[in-house]
Every structure is written in structure tokens, then in C-alpha cells.
Amino acid sequence: xxxxxxxxxxxxxxxxxxxxxxxxxxxxxxxxxxxxxxxxxxxxxxxxxxxxxxxxxxxxxxxxxxxxxxxxxxxxxxxxxxxxxxxxxxxxxxxxxxxxxxxxxxxxxxxxxxxxxxxxxxxxxxxxxxxxxxxxxxxxxxxxxxxxxxxxxxxxxxxxxxxxxxxxxxxxxxxxxxxxxxxxxxxxxxxxxxxxxxxxxxxxxxxxxxxxxxxxxxxxxxxxxxxxxxxxxxxxxxxxxxxxxxxxxxxxxxxxxxxxxxxxxxxxxxxxxxxxxxxxxxxxxxxxxxxxxxxxxxxxxxxxxxxxxxxxxx
Amino acid sequence: xxxxxxxxxxxxxxxxxxxxxxxxxxxxxxxxxxxxxxxxxxxxxxxxxxxxxxxxxxxxxxxxxxxxxxxxxxxxxxxxxxxxxxxxxxxxxxxxxxxxxxxxxxxxxxxxxxxxxxxxxxxxxxxxxxxxxxxxxxxxxxxxxxxxxxxxxxxxxxxxxxxxxxxxxxxxxxxxxxxxxxxxxxxxxxxxxxxxxxxxxxxxxxxxxxxxxxxxxxxxxxxxxxxxxxxxxxxxxxxxxxxxxxxxxxxxxxxxxxxxxx
Numbered sequence: 007x008x009x010x011x012x013x014x015x016x017x018x019x020x021x022x023x024x025x026x027x028x029x030x031x032x033x034x035x036x037x038x039x040x041x042x043x044x045x046x047x048x049x050x051x052x053x054x055x056x057x058x059x060x061x062x063x064x065x066x067x068x069x070x071x072x073x074x075x076x077x078x079x080x081x082x083x084x085x086x087x088x089x090x091x092x093x094x095x096x097x098x099x100x101x102x103x104x105x106x107x108x109x110x111x112x113x114x115x116x117x118x119x120x121x122x123x124x125x126x127x128x129x130x131x132x133x134x135x136x137x138x139x140x141x142x143x144x145x146x147x148x149x150x151x152x153x154x155x156x157x158x159x160x161x162x163x164x165x166x167x168x169x170x171x172x173x174x175x176x177x178x179x180x181x182x183x184x185x186x187x188x189x190x191x192x193x194x195x196x197x198x199x200x201x202x203x204x205x206x207x208x209x210x211x212x213x214x215x216x217x218x219x220x221x222x223x224x225x226x227x228x229x230x231x232x233x234x235x236x237x238x239x240x241x242x243x244x245x246x247x248x249x250x251x252x253x254x255x256x257x258x259x260x261x262x263x264x265x266x267x268x269x270x271x272x273x274x275x276x277x278x279x280x281x282x283x284x285x286x287x288x289x290x291x292x293x294x295x296x297x298x299x300x301x302x303x304x305x306x307x308x309x310x311x312x313x314x315x316x317x318x319x320x
Numbered sequence: 321x322x323x324x325x326x327x328x329x330x331x332x333x334x335x336x337x338x339x340x341x342x343x344x345x346x347x348x349x350x351x352x353x354x355x356x357x358x359x360x361x362x363x364x365x366x367x368x369x370x371x372x373x374x375x376x377x378x379x380x381x382x383x384x385x386x387x388x389x390x391x392x393x394x395x396x397x398x399x400x401x402x403x404x405x406x407x408x409x410x411x412x413x414x415x416x417x418x419x420x421x422x423x424x425x426x427x428x429x430x431x432x433x434x435x436x437x438x439x440x441x442x443x444x445x446x447x448x449x450x451x452x453x454x455x456x457x458x459x460x461x462x463x464x465x466x467x468x469x470x471x472x473x474x475x476x477x478x479x480x481x482x483x484x485x486x487x488x489x490x491x492x493x494x495x496x497x498x499x500x501x502x503x504x505x506x507x508x509x510x511x512x513x514x515x516x517x518x519x520x521x522x523x524x525x526x527x528x529x530x531x532x533x534x535x536x537x538x539x540x541x542x543x544x545x546x547x548x549x550x551x552x553x554x555x556x557x558x559x560x561x562x563x564x565x566x567x568x569x570x571x572x573x574x575x576x577x578x579x580x581x582x
Binding site for chain 1: 361
């Protein structure tokens with residue numbers, strides 16, 4: 007079965023499985039453990055114009071079926087990324103997505119502009135939804151007008167395909183998705199981590215150095231599916247779904263909810279080769295549930311469009 | 321691809337209260353170095369890093385001495401001979417070999433002792449200058465691997481905080497005395513951060529290298545997620561630099577770490 011995914015601006019994935027940002031480093035780290043060229047794509051760790059230190063440790067804490075993290079977007083900055091990681095990424099035969107972060111609209115635009123010229127980068131994921139930083143980032147992600155401003159400036163800075171990563175930590179995440187599509191976003195990726203907390207009883211302290219953190223893993227899959235479903239029925243651009251995916255069946259759930267491709271993250275820490283296993287099994291699992299093609303599964307569980315539903319309402 | 325593998329458990333022994341040592345076997349463990357670790361799959365969402373307590377490169381066997389502190393380590397400690405452990409290994413930067421002609425102190429606290437035993441087992445036999453092993457524990461029932469050192473021809477100095485074995489106190493006083501007699505010495509240490517901070521302060525200015533093996537909560541174990549960091553130099557006005565324990569450590573030179581931030 008052909009697993010190719012055609013996305014806007016001629017972005018073509020060889021299959022719908024993308025390594026999620028923040029779980030796959032800047033690329034070279036997993037090269038020893040994963041055949042990266044087999045993946046549909048890789049979204050590298052968030053890149054800011056200048057280096058960011060990140061949050062104090064501890065930065066991870068295990069929870070039931072989940073993982074809390076408070077990394078705080080530590081990254082070496084744009085120049086170091088271009089000098090140290092871009093050369094490796096240029097050698098990959100897969101789609102490389104640059105996840106970009108900033109404290110201000112102009113910082114987002116600066117990274118997009120610099121990487122617009124970098125041949126290693128095929129697309130952008132604008133991260134306005136990381137719950138672990140205080141300034142920037144999330145302040146754009148929870149305000150449709152601010153999100154619109156970020157996306158509009160990024161759109162001016164690059165003609166490469168751009169997706170915006172949406173936060174689940176607000177009542178109506180689709181309002182942000184609608185705003186960034188209005189500003190020129192080609193795709194939506196959803197969801198970022200769910201903000202949460204744990205207490206270390208032995209230390210009588212918050213378990214994470216950053217006090218609160220972002221929850222990922224299977225614990226958030228139902229939250230993610232619901233948001234992907236709601237966004238997919240409201241915007242006309244492709245949705246890249248993520249949140250707790252561990253198996254080809256999980257991928258199928260996201261496809262049926264309306265995602266055209268997915269990102270896989272937390273499970274990679276346990277099983278570095280799980281994404282390859284999912285890609286291998288996906289055609290059989292699609293067939294088992296009666297789908298002749300990948301495309302046929304996308305949105306198959308969607309109820310009638312909102313307009314029709316509203317028309318039926320009393 | 322050098323992915324995860326399943327190592328066969330060939331021996332399990334209870335070594336102290338809440339401490340179990342498993343000997344595992346796999347050809348991929350042949351190249352393991354003292355100070356490196358295995359990242360072990362558990363039923364939870366994260367693997368658990370465990371440093372090697374002994375390494376037999378010829379047989380591809382390594383020891384994993386686990387302290388039970390939560391559900392993940394309890395699960396590992398409950399495995400039986402004949403079962404396998406799924407691991408990514410060997411990972412991280414281990415100890416650099418000691419200079420055989422320079423006095424050598426090995427200082428271990430609690431579950432920090434095992435990597436020092438593997439270092440002694442690997443390099444002790446060829447060491448020509450004097451060597452000194454100082455082991456610390458909270459109480460007698462928690463002293464680890466002292467018999468193993470004795471079997472490898474060195475009598476360790478044991479300290480316990482409650483005085484129930486050896487000298488009452490911590491490893492700090494015996495180390496201070498050793499350093500005053502051996503200002504040209506080299507030190508390897510592993511233990512809780514509070515102990516390592518004291519070791520780091522005491523060893524400032526000694527002639528030989530000071531190698532400190534750190535513990536931290538870990539995500540991927542291979543350098544991608546930036547979870548297991550430790551405050552490091554250079555320190556800027558807004559905070560320290562953060563280095564990854566999994567790949568830039570677990571063994572650091574004392575000069576690399578920013579102890580006032582740890």
C-alpha cells in the first residue's frame with residue numbers, strides 16, 4: 007500500500023510517521039539507533055535565534071501512562087544549529103521540519119528567515135504552545151490575535167511549508183488554529199503537551215525543577231484525539247496529529263479523527279525503533295480495518311460538517 | 321542499527337537492604353567501560369539508567385546493582401535468572417583510565433559505590449602508586465561491595481553516618497586526610513550530589529584529575545531530549561550552562577560542573 011502523504015507547497019512525506027519535536031534531538035543523536043531515512047519526517051528540537059539555557063533539573067518525571075517534562079526549550083541557538091546540525095540533516099533522505107521558537111514575533115521571523123535559505127530544512131513548525139517557558143511561546147499560543155501576528159510575520163519570511171503547533175491548554179484550541187490559517191499557515195500540528203504537575207513526597211517539593219511541566223504519552227491520547235477532531239472539522243488545511251501514539255492502531259485513530267499524518271514522540275524513549283515498526287505494520291493495519299488507501303482513512307470518523315450539524319439543530 | 325537488545329540475566333543476588341545486583345550477559349556489553357550505564361526498559365514510560373558494577377568484557381557480562389527507590393527499580397530488582405532485560409547499552413562517557421603512577425582515591429557513597437568497584441576491577445591490578453578506597457553508607461546494612469573490594473586485594477575504609485560500621489561520619493573526613501598526605505593524587509568519586517559537592521570542594525587544586533560520576537533523572541539516555549542535565553560551566557548572568565549526564569557524562573571532570581547551582 008502506498009503510504010505517501012501529499013501536503014501543501016509540494017511537501018511530500020514517504021509515509022505519515024514523523025518524529026515529534028523535542029523527542030528526537032537535532033537529528034544526529036538517534037542516527038545510531040534508528041534508520042532515520044525510513045521515517046516520513048523529523049521535526050527537530052525547537053530553535054531560537056540565541057541559545058536558551060532551559061529549566062533547572064529535574065526535568066522529567068514518570069506518571070501513570072505519561073511523562074511530565076520541563077526541559078524549557080534548551081537549545082544552542084540558530085548559529086550553532088546551522089554550524090553543527092544542519093550539515094548532518096542535509097544528508098538525510100527524509101523531510102526535515104525546523105521547529106522554531108522565540109520570545110517575540112521578530113525572533114520567530116528571524117529564525118524562519120535564516121532557515122528559509124538552508125537546504126536541510128524542508129518545512130517549519132511554529133511552536134507557540136510550549137508550556138515550559140515564561141516569556142514568549144505560550145503567550146502567543148493562547149491568544150488567537152497574537153498567534154495570527156506570529157504566523158503573518160513567519161509567512162513573510164519564508165515560502166517553505168509552515169505548520170503551527172497548537173496548545174491543548176485552553177478551552178477552544180481551534181480558535182488559534184483558525185487564526186493562523188487565516189494568517190497563511192499551510193498546516194496545523196496538534197497537540198503540544200498538556201500542562202501538569204507532580205510532587206516529590208521525599209523532598210516535599212514539586213517534582214520538576216520548573217515546578218510545572220508538560221504531560222505527554224498515552225495519558226493524553228484522548229485529549230489529543232478530541233482536539234485533532236475538532237480542528238480538522240473547522241480548518242481546510244491538513245492537520246498533523248500527535249499525543250501518546252504507541253502503535254499503528256493509535257495512528258489509525260488519529261487518521262480517522264481527521265489527521266493526514268502524525269508525530270510520534272514519548273514512545274521513542276522506550277523503543278527507539280518503534281516508529282519503524284509502526285511504518286512496517288501500517289499497511290496491514292489499514293487493510294485489516296477495511297481501508298484501501300491511507301487517504302481513505304483520513305477523516306473517516308468525522309461526523310457531518312459543522313454547518314450541516316448546526317442546520318439540524320433545533 | 322545498534323538499537324536496544326535483550327541481555328540474559330545469569331545471576332541475581334541481594335547485596336544489602338533494598339539493593340540487588342543482577343549479572344547480565346550479551347555480546348554488546350563486551351566494550352563497556354567503568355562509569356558507563358545501561359538504560360533499562362521497565363513497565364513505566366521511562367527506562368531506568370543503571371551504571372555497571374562490574375564488567376567482564378571477555379564474557380560480555382556486566383553487573384547492574386539496583387537500589388529499590390520506586391516502581392521502576394522494584395520491577396528490575398524482582399527479575400529472575402533466565403529472564404532478560406531490554407537495554408540500550410553501553411551508554412555515556414565512562415571514567416578515563418587512572419595514571420598508574422599517581423596515588424589514587426576511589427570514593428563512593430551508597431549506590432554510587434558500584435561504578436567505582438568496576439573501575440577498581442578494571443584498573444586496580446596495574447596500579448603502581450598507592451590506592452585508597454573509601455566507602456560511605458547511612459548504616460551498616462547499607463554498605464555495598466566492601467567484600468568485593470577485599471576480594472580484589474584492597475581493604476576499603478568504611479564510614480557509616482550512625483557509626484554502626486567502620487568510622488562514624490561520612491567519606492569527607494577520611495578523604496581530607498588522604499588528600500593532605502597525597503596532594504599529587506587523583507580522585508574518582510560517585511555518590512549523592514551533596515557528597516560530590518564536598519569532594520569537589522576538597523579536591524580543588526590537587527595535582528591529578530578529579531572525576532565525578534553523577535546521577536540524574538533521565539529521558540532518552542542518548543542525548544536527544546536534554547532532560548538529564550547538570551548545571552555546568554560557563555555560568556552566565558542568567559544561570560549556568562546545562563550539560564547532559566547521559567552523553568557528556570555521567571563522568572565529569574570537577575572543573576566542568578557549577579556546584580553552586582547544583
